[in-house]
Amino acid sequence: MKFTARMVRNHYVKRVLTFGVATMLPAMLWSLSAVAKPSLKDVPIFGGVITYAGVLKNQLQDTWQFSQRLVRDTSVFLVAGMTLDAYILTLPIDRQLKQRLLVQISDPTYAIPLVYFLRMFYDRYTGVAEGDLFKAYMQQNYSPAALTQYEHSLFQITESSFAESEHTAPAGEHKSVFPLSRDTISAILIVYDALVDIGTWQDDGQLPEHYQYLTNSAADQKVIEQVRPILIDALKKLLSSMDDGDIKQAVQHVVEDENTAEAVTVSLIDFVRLNVLKAYRQYANEIHRKQQLKAWLNSSFKQTPHDVVEFLQSQNERKLAVQIVVDGLQQGLLEGLVNPHFPFIQQAFAQHKLQSQSTSAGMKPITYTQQVDFLQRLQSPYEDAHYLPFFKQLYRTQRAGIVQHGIASTPTISVRNLPIVKTGAKVSGEMGTGIPNFHFVDRDKDRAYYFYGNDALQLDRLVEENQVKTMFERLHHLNTLNCNAQYDWYAHTSYDALLNLAIGEKQRDFGEKRCLRELQVRGKAEVKLRQHRAKLLAQIERFSSMSNWRFFAKFTLYWELLEALNDYGDIAFNGLPDYTLIYNPWPDHFAHFKGPFSDEIIAPTGELNRLDYWLQQYSNAYTHAGVADKTLWGMAGDHGLTPVYQIINPEEVALEPLAAEYDVAIEVRKISSDEGEGPKLTNAMNPPSMRDVDIVVASTAGGNYMLDLFNSSQGWHVQPQYSELQQWRPIAASHNKVKAPLNDTAPILSIPLVDELAMRLKDSLDYMVVREDDCGDLSCKVRLVGHRYGKRHDEIIELKDKFISYYSLTASEPVLLGVRDNNVYLNPASTVASAWRQELIQTCLSHSQQQKWCTAAQWREVSLGSPKPDSVNQLIQLYQEPRAGTINLFPLPGMGYNTKVPGRHAGESYLEKDAFIGLWGAGVAQDKPRLSVGENGSLAPTIYQYLTQEPVHAGEKGWGYPVLQIK
Structure with missing residues (x-):
């Protein structure tokens, strides 16, 4: 029962009248003297032991390790503003399933995970402002005539934008779009019902530390067989409403091909089950953190109230940090756009004119024509107060923290570099990510990975298997928020990365709006919490200074304070997160298809100005909350990009002619899509074996082409070296004698593969890299x-x-x-x-x-x-990571290997290697010289050290990169 101050007062007076003042007075004076500690003015702002972070880390138990049996009245849980049973009645599912669901939701172990899963995929993602907010901002600040000259394929003012409305929903329901419609929620609910036994944690009452992915066990196979017909039925219904085209053909293939259907089923099951568990862990963690904080506040106030004072003051002064990772954000390009004296833009235009007019023998020109009107416009002075205002201010006032030469690791590819930037771990070695490229062959598992497709669900699993410590795990004792990034298992609140990618391309600002709403709501709560803490501190000061002889008033205030502290424990974590991670994929995503210097990227209506707008909105949330002076901001790109003008397919130019010339069959397995093509599906339960393949090939982003070969003298699992590649024999050679080249009559027993590739690709190859010795x-x-001026x-x-x-x-x-x-x-x-x-x-x-x-x-x-x-x-x-392919080919600038689009990275040119790395706000000394050089992997450890004051050393505790010296 919750006691109010009035109830306590009446109860106490009744006790006094019953037992007599004389009897109570000695006990009362003794108890009040026990809690009468030094006055508030005598307590230092920062105690030696009691700090906000210290209490959360050392005084509260690890809140991720808890029982899941939380008894709750499910009627208090609302989805779309309705109780769970009422919401289920609105869904378009058959009557029998509805009846079963309504019966089962009376069981908390069934209903509570379900409701938090639904809330994660419904309430958290809906109910935000409608429309393209960046477009609205532009229309407020530019005339229609001005915007017309900056129109391009991603921004038109003369048509109704795809993002103008998030469809009109039935009364009482939030507005949303696919895949958050009621039909989709219904499909997810059907799968959930089929997966009601979502793990052993439902039986033993203990939440697992990690999600258990599907295996080949009989129990999991039974689950797959149960869910597959549900999925196929849903896809058949979807097919009937789809227009003819590539997407319909892909869906049709899933329906008709048994292995592909199983691949999609396995991915769906893992996605749903993982997110059910993740949502419930976040919910249970929130409950336990509140309970433990309230218990600590209560016990500390009773025994040592000055500890509570120090905690509240420390919370007022706590440090905050925001880590922003932007795919494809390049420092040189940004500096060129905000500084007309920097030569980047002029050089980019000169190279565009040169390369767009040149042709090379054997090369195919890129078919897409880039729109570079604004790049040409920038060749003369351009003044515009609404063009990149945030970045202009950043370079003007926070220049010391912007690294002049930001380094992205090779290959400059997102799947390799993003976990580096987000976690601070390197690729190789103990606690390294183990992810060397967008594709690789794991020879121990005989499993090829390609992460544009359902293998993307395996990224978290691979990082977990390598025991990589994410920022969320390192900072699990603090209050954390993830906006659209992966590797968020330990985040306290999370917006899903894959969902943002799936929707954000068509519904612009999808993830950004939801992240901003979260920050704005928390920012308002931060202001109220600060006021609440001030009131509590004043009450404690009054209590501390009150004479013990005023025992009636002091005892009443004592109980009022316990009640107020209990209430505060319920809302203490509602303010702005101590640590926020924000991921923005769009500059890279659209630069591939439109070109890195196209209007779609650099014009006032382009992606960089859109990013600028959202950075300002995020910053405003912290400023309005009054914590800007305590917040460190850090932002990094994972790589840059360079234009592609000519394309080449190494399989066609090198491998196929090689097989024909040597008159031998070469089994080549391609595990990737060409850049610009659709994703690929891999059956995680039954991936294809690479054992009988001569060469596994894969290309990434047009700038890196990998070949895996298996002829090492040490066995199939070991990467061959240069000397072995020069004596390479395809598997077919063990059955058919390899013939000599057509211009030689002497038979040979092997093929000098490096020589052949270098010669056949010399006009497009910058260089190839192979192992000369063990690494x-x-x-x-x-x-x-490689070749230069005709010489190898x-x-x-x-x-x-x-x-x-x-x-x-x-x-x-x-x-x-x-x-x-x-x-x-x-x-x-x-x-x-x-x-x-x-x-x-x-x-x-x-x-x-x-x-x-x-x-x-x-x-x-x-x-x-x-x-x-x-x-x-x-x-x-x-090659310090063994899975980094056998041969890596890097094409010359302007060339693209296996690509259909005009934007490339993964290669070795400056435009691809240059990554933006910048820190600003609290903790950055602006009177220091500008940071000269740094790797993007240094962003995470720098932010961690600022938040925790714990020294970070590269090579220790899983950190792969040093801290940037910003103080």
């Missing part, structure tokens, strides 16, 4: 092969302990990485800086067979002004 974190040796160059990068050597096997010094060249996209270095760089080049760059050794830091400084920044370091790190 690990402390020792590695790789070979680079073979070069070696070698790592020994902490020193690296880069030398040529075929020339006086290596040339493939262009270490001596200057980057034309950057301002020319000063005379002093240029002389120092040349001196460092002489120190590090080997001549002929004379090997010189430099540290990674020295090699980074050597290459910063070159067209391939940090390339020596990145290429020696490439």
Whole structure:
């Protein structure tokens, strides 16, 4: 029973009249003296032990480890503003299922996970402002005539936008779009009912630490067989309403092909079950955190009330951080757009004119014509107060924290780089992500992965298997929010990354609106919480200074404070999160299809100005909440992009002619889609074996092409090295003698594969990278092969302990990485800086067979002004992860391997390697020189160190990157 102050007062007076003042007085004075501690003015703002974070981390038990048997009255749970049973009655499902559901929701173990799952996929994603908010902002600040000149394929003002309305819903229901319609919710509910036994945690009453993915067990096979006909039936109904086209054909294939149907079924089951468990964990964690905080506040106030004072004051002064990861955000491009004296934009336009007019033998021109009107417009001065205002202010007032040379790791691909940026873990070694590319072959499992498709659901699993510590796990004791990012198992509140990707392309601002609403609601709560804390502190001060002889008033105030602290425990976590992670995929997503310097990206109506708008909205939420001076903001891109003008297919140009010339069958298995094509589906329960394949190939983003081969003398599981690749024999050669090339009559027993690829691809290949020797974190040796001016160059990068050597096997010094060249996209270095760089080049760059050794830091400084920044370091790190393919091909700038679209990354040019890395706000000393260089993996540890004040060291506790020095 909850006692009010009035009830307590009446109860106490009754006791006094019954037992007598004389009897109560000694006990009363003793109890009040026990809680009469020093006055508030004597308590330091920051106690030595009692702090907000310290209490959450050390005084409260680990709230992720708890019983799931929370007895609750399910009638208090609302979905779409209705009770659960009323909501179910509105859904278009058959009567028999409705009846069964209505019976089962009386069981809390069935109903509570269901209602929080529905709320996660319904209330959390609906009810936001309608329409394209960025478009509305533009229409407020530009005339129709001005906007007309900036129209493009993603922004038109003369038509009704796809995002103008989130369809009109029935009365009493939030507005939404596919896949959040009532039909889709019904389909999910049907699957949930089939999966009511969603894990052993329903039986043993203990939430599991991790989600258990489907296996080949008999029980899981039974679940798959139960759900598959439900899915097929739903897809058949969907087919009847679809127009002819690629999507309908893909759905038809799922319906007709048994293996594909099982692949989709397995992914659906895992997706639903994982999110049911995730939603329920978040709900149960919230309940337990509140309970434990209230218990601590109550007991601490009774015993040591000054601890409560310190906690409340510390919460007022706590640090906050926002980590923003933007796919494809490039520093040089942004600086060129906000600074007309930076040469990037002029050079980009010059290269566009040069490459768009050139042709190469054997190459196909890209069929898409980029719209670059605004790029041309920027060749003369352009003034516009509403163009990138947030970024302009950032470069003007927070320049010290923006890294001049931001480094993305090789290959510059999202699936590799995003977990690096989000977690601070490196790829290789203990607690590394183990994800080297958008595709790879796991030889231990005989399993190929390609993450554009249902394999994307495996990313969290792979990171978990490698024991990567995410920011949410490291900061689990704080209050955290995830907006549209993956790797969020330990987040307290989460907006799903895959859902945002599925909807956000068509319904613009989908994830951004929902994240902003969350921050705005929490920002208003933050203001109220600060007021609430001030009132509590004043009450405690009054209580502390009140004479014990006023026992009636003091005892009453004592109970009022206990009641107020209990109420505060219920709302203490409603304010702004201590840590927020925001992921924005759109600059990369649309740059692939439209070009990185197209109007769709850089015009006032483009993606970068849209990003600028949303950054300002997020910032405003913290400013209005009064915590801007305590908030550190950090943002990083995972890579940059470069335009594609000519395309080539290495299978057609190299592998097929190779097989024909040697008159031998070569079994090639392609595990990826070409860039611009649709996703691929893999049956996670029964993935195809790679055992009888000669070459596994995959391409990513047009800028990286991988070949896996299996002819190592150490066995199938081990990556072959250069010497073995030069004596490669396809599996067919064990049955049919390999014939000689047509111009030679002598039979041979093997194929010099590296030589053949280098020659056949010489007009498009920047260089290929292969293992020269075994590779690990402390020792590695790789070979680079490429052509320059008609001559083949073979070069070696070698790592020994902490020193690296880069030398040529075929020339006086290596040339493939262009270490001596200057980057034309950057301002020319000063005379002093240029002389120092040349001196460092002489120190590090080997001549002929004379090997010189430099540290990674020295090699980074050597290459910063070159067209391939940090390339020596990145290429020696490439093969430290064994799954990084056998041969990696990187095409020349302007070329694209296996792509249909004009935007490329994954390669080694400056435009792809350059990633934005910036920190601003609290904790960044603006009187310091601008940060010169940093890797995007340093963003997470820098933010972690700011929040926790715990020193971070690369190579320890799973951290792969050093902290950026911003103080």
